[in-house]
Amino acid sequence: MSTVTSPRALDHPARDEIRLETVLHALSDPMRLRVVCELDQAGAELNCSDIELPVSKSTTTHHFRVLRESGVIQQVYRGTAKMNGLRRDDMEALFPGLLQSVLGSATRQEQRDQA
Amino acid sequence: MSTVTSPRALDHPARDEIRLETVLHALSDPMRLRVVCELDQAGAELNCSDIELPVSKSTTTHHFRVLRESGVIQQVYRGTAKMNGLRRDDMEALFPGLLQSVLGSATRQEQRDQA
Numbered sequence: 001m002s003t004v005t006s007p008r009a010l011d012h013p014a015r016d017e018i019r020l021e022t023v024l025h026a027l028s029d030p031m032r033l034r035v036v037c038e039l040d041q042a043g044a045e046l047n048c049s050d051i052e053l054p055v056s057k058s059t060t061t062h063h064f065r066v067l068r069e070s071g072v073i074q075q076v077y078r079g080t081a082k083m084n085g086l087r088r089d090d091m092e093a094l095f096p097g098l099l100q101s102v103l104g105s106a107t108r109q110e111q112r113d114q115a
Numbered sequence: 116m117s118t119v120t121s122p123r124a125l126d127h128p129a130r131d132e133i134r135l136e137t138v139l140h141a142l143s144d145p146m147r148l149r150v151v152c153e154l155d156q157a158g159a160e161l162n163c164s165d166i167e168l169p170v171s172k173s174t175t176t177h178h179f180r181v182l183r184e185s186g187v188i189q190q191v192y193r194g195t196a197k198m199n200g201l202r203r204d205d206m207e208a209l210f211p212g213l214l215q216s217v218l219g220s221a222t223r224q225e226q227r228d229q230a
Binding site: 016019020021022024025027028029030033094095096097098100101102104105106108109112 | 131134135136137139140142143144145148209210211212213215216217219220221223224227
């Protein structure tokens with residue numbers, strides 16, 4: 001018996017497949033950090049097109065895929081929109097405090113850069 | 116006037132040159148995470164040869180260099196030994212809570228892997 005899934009469903013790691021090294025790598029890019037910060041500030045799912053990055057569309061798609069495959073975000077098709085949300089519960093269960101410290105550090109760094 | 120430095124002094128980023136993305140990248144490798152955990156547990160400087168990694172000597176040297184150039188560790192020659200220590204104060208000043216959450220997450224993951 002195989003599970004029936006939508007052909008448009010995207011692969012995500014289960015919680016117990018998420019690795020710290022992979023999450024840190026996903027977060028180690030300025031564009032991906034920006035995506036995570038925007039999703040955090042929105043406090044809700046965002047469409048890919050809601051997050052403007054100064055890179056090409058294919059590079060943007062790549063960054064979202066790295067975040068999804070690492071377990072940091074979930075991506076779900078809703079109609080024609082691909083919606084993105086942080087996997088806060090999974091992150092907090094596996095790596096307590098990590099996401100908050102990364103988000104806080106990113107904000108502080110941005111403030112330093114602008115000072 | 117140039118500052119007189121030892122020819123054996125190694126390059127380190129100043130505190131304000133340390134970048135979050137670069138630190139996260141440095142921590143996104145299992146061997147480098149292990150080095151950081153061992154330095155944390157030792158609570159003191161360790162010689163490179165005190166930390167045994169299941170990789171070649173040149174790869175070990177590479178991992179230490181990535182950690183030093185990111186600002187996570189300092190490396191200082193003392194006599195013939197190259198001693199390594201965490202830059203806890205710099206990490207905590209720039210990225211409060213980050214190092215502790217990464218170290219705690221690495222320990223939890225190791226415990227899960229062994230369960």
